[in-house]
Amino acid sequence: MPAIGLGTWDMGEGHAPRAQEADALRAGLDAGLVVVDTAEMYADGGAEEVVGDALAGRRDDAVLVSKVYPHNASRRGVREACERSLARLHTGHIDVYLLHWRGRHPLAETVQGFEDLVADGLIGAWGVSNLDADDLRELGQVPGGKACVTDQVLYNLTRRGPELGVLPAAAASGMSVMAYSPLEQARIFDAPGAEALTTVAARHDATAAQVALAWTIRDGNVLAIPKSASTARVRENAAALELTLTDDDLAELDRAFPAPPRQVPLETL
Numbered sequence: 408m409p410a411i412g413l414g415t416w417d418m419g420e421g422h423a424p425r426a427q428e429a430d431a432l433r434a435g436l437d438a439g440l441v442v443v444d445t446a447e448m449y450a451d452g453g454a455e456e457v458v459g460d461a462l463a464g465r466r467d468d469a470v471l472v473s474k475v476y477p478h479n480a481s482r483r484g485v486r487e488a489c490e491r492s493l494a495r496l497h498t499g500h501i502d503v504y505l506l507h508w509r510g511r512h513p514l515a516e517t518v519q520g521f522e523d524l525v526a527d528g529l530i531g532a533w534g535v536s537n538l539d540a541d542d543l544r545e546l547g548q549v550p551g552g553k554a555c556v557t558d559q560v561l562y563n564l565t566r567r568g569p570e571l572g573v574l575p576a577a578a579a580s581g582m583s584v585m586a587y588s589p590l591e592q593a594r595i596f597d598a599p600g601a602e603a604l605t606t607v608a609a610r611h612d613a614t615a616a617q618v619a620l621a622w623t624i625r626d627g628n629v630l631a632i633p634k635s636a637s638t639a640r641v642r643e644n645a646a647a648l649e650l651t652l653t654d655d656d657l658a659e660l661d662r663a664f665p666a667p668p669r670q671v672p673l674e675t676l
């Protein structure tokens with residue numbers, strides 16, 4: 408599975424023409440990207456509709472990820488939310504269905520709801536988002552909880568906390584990590600240390616975005632899901648799969664964007 412996918416937050420809001428957003432997603436699929444990440448929350452379902460447009464006639468090209476709101480994450484609520492998402496996505500199944508963040512419904516109940524959906528073929532697998540290392544360990548203790556395939560968290564050069572918490576906890580549980588906002592919603596280009604991105608990029612005839620993405624996926628267990636409504640930028644982001652950072656590059660980025668010295672609570676956006 409290519410370690411870069413396609414984000415969709417902000418799509419369906421009218422900030423870019425809907426057809427352009429769907430074209431950008433299709434360009435990503437054409438460039439070999441596979442994972443498409445969305446959520447019932449984004450544009451109140453509007454982002455799922457854009458994804459439905461993009462996948463028309465080519466559903467099997469994608470590994471489709473969507474997310475349920477915590478307030479819908481009761482055993483019965485996940486089914487109802489999933490069915491609404493499927494209608495907007497114009498598909499019969501979501502490949503990986505995530506709990507968007509932890510809410511009032513017990514994890515055990517949400518897991519039961521997810522397992523019902525797997526049994527009925529509405530979803531292929533399930534995961535979580537915004538769960539910290541302790542939450543993951545707790546999840547592993549509830550019945551069926553070990554079937555969780557991924558935790559989607561905020562992780563990029565300016566948010567390295569997961570390296571001391573979620574990343575090792577996920578690896579220990581055999582699950583992958585999806586890095587959201589890998590470009591810090593475009594703020595990374597102006598963040599302190601950003602000149603190192605430019606320096607490293609110049610060595611590889613690459614762009615700062617490609618360096619940030621290549622760094623995020625460097626350890627092999629992280630999949631980054633940058634969002635772009637621009638076909639050119641989606642292609643640029645996809646090409647980061649070809650960029651291998653050297654030890655010197657990694658050391659320079661490490662100095663410019665140091666990891667926290669000790670474990671910190673998981674940050675969210």
Ligand code: NDP
Nearest residue numbers: 414415416536587588589590591592593616633634635636
């Ligand atoms: P990103 O870090 O992906 O940044 C997106 C921004 O960067 C957009 O403004 C985009 O603009 C710009 N951009 C994209 N590619 C480039 C490039 N090559 N050069 C310059 N600018 C670029 O932020 P997101 O918050 O969108 O995160 C990615 C995805 O993660 C979301 O879309 C969503 O699917 C998921 N997510 C999940 C969350 C969760 O709680 N689970 C929370 C937040 C995000 P433009 O479109 O104009 O190109």
